[in-house]
Amino acid sequence: MANSSDIVLEVDGLSVDIRTAGGTLHAVRDISFSVKRGETLCLVGESGCGKSMTSLAIMDLLPKAATKTARRLAFAGEDLSRAGKGRINALRGNSMSMIFQEPMTALNPAYTIGNQLVEAYCLHKKASEVEARERAVFLLGKVGIANAAERLGQYPHQLSGGLRQRVMIAMALMCGPELLIADEPTTALDVTIQAQILRLLADLQRELGIAMVLITHDLGIVARIADRVAVMYAGQIVEEGPTASLFNAPRHPYTQGLIACIPVPGRTEPGGRLGVIPGVVPSLVGEVRGCSFRDRCTKAQQACLDAPPVRETADGHRWRCILENAA
Numbered sequence: 001m002a003n004s005s006d007i008v009l010e011v012d013g014l015s016v017d018i019r020t021a022g023g024t025l026h027a028v029r030d031i032s033f034s035v036k037r038g039e040t041l042c043l044v045g046e047s048g049c050g051k052s053m054t055s056l057a058i059m060d061l062l063p064k065a066a067t068k069t070a071r072r073l074a075f076a077g078e079d080l081s082r083a084g085k086g087r088i089n090a091l092r093g094n095s096m097s098m099i100f101q102e103p104m105t106a107l108n109p110a111y112t113i114g115n116q117l118v119e120a121y122c123l124h125k126k127a128s129e130v131e132a133r134e135r136a137v138f139l140l141g142k143v144g145i146a147n148a149a150e151r152l153g154q155y156p157h158q159l160s161g162g163l164r165q166r167v168m169i170a171m172a173l174m175c176g177p178e179l180l181i182a183d184e185p186t187t188a189l190d191v192t193i194q195a196q197i198l199r200l201l202a203d204l205q206r207e208l209g210i211a212m213v214l215i216t217h218d219l220g221i222v223a224r225i226a227d228r229v230a231v232m233y234a235g236q237i238v239e240e241g242p243t244a245s246l247f248n249a250p251r252h253p254y255t256q257g258l259i260a261c262i263p264v265p266g267r268t269e270p271g272g273r274l275g276v277i278p279g280v281v282p283s284l285v286g287e288v289r290g291c292s293f294r295d296r297c298t299k300a301q302q303a304c305l306d307a308p309p310v311r312e313t314a315d316g317h318r319w320r321c322i323l324e325n326a327a
């Protein structure tokens, strides 16, 4: 059993509401999960199910129109929902860091790679520029960038997309974070480079003992690098469990549909995308009653009009369905 001090991120009852012209959109609805030191949790689900809002809520980077509530949102035992802006700013980019989908949104085109790597380190660690540059060279080497010292003098536009994403990873690691959130970190890249970079990220995360939340559509990568998987649908986590258990014995009809098109577990190639399930996601504006998947579920019944129970096996595999095993 994990010691409670091993838990780096604890999310309990997190909801995110977004004010829209049509009313309040419940983008994330009462989700709970935790991530331990050295563990990778993959968040998967169709576009719009709330994955990005979840990561932005954790990092306190939600857009203005969005508000979050949580019973508890804790980093290394500290309740962030009670922490002030100053404290969050001190943690973000330091002990908690994030890698975004498109590096050009996070890298400033007007500054050299070196300046950007060094800045946060000097700020958070009160280190000298010489120390910061040494660490930057070390980390650029770690993420597989040759001639690291020379690269420091280059601007983002002088690098390929794959190199920029490696720089982003180095930047996220500069301050030695305990928690790393990576939101579709490779979608902007070629498929072969995507696999290389995700593998690099997974290797570094394991070597450094970081807790990682990885959002990806690539179920092949999930099968390879996740310790646990959480499946989101319409703002809720409908199933969560250890990777092998989730792939070998998916319990929720939605998860079963998602992985139906994947060949044999353990032999999935990178690039295996989410399955396409007929039907549409319910509107998240206003109250969603009962099981949100029921309109697309081939096993739906009258009882699905009520909120489904959460079922759990001894190995910590949980799902929200009236069926004990929907297979």
Ligand SMILES: Nc1ncnc2c1ncn2[C@@H]1O[C@H](COP(=O)(O)OP(=O)(O)OP(=O)(O)O)[C@@H](O)[C@H]1O
Pocket (backbone or CB within 6 Å): 018, 019, 020, 025, 027, 045, 046, 047, 048, 049, 050, 051, 052, 053, 054, 063, 065, 284
């Ligand atoms: N700024 C916004 N204003 C209004 N609605 C928004 C805004 N941003 C996101 N949403 C809505 O919130 C819901 C959750 O969005 P979110 O970006 O978290 O989904 P996602 O699972 O990350 O999708 P993707 O895989 O496409 O990134 C969606 O219904 C989306 O339309």
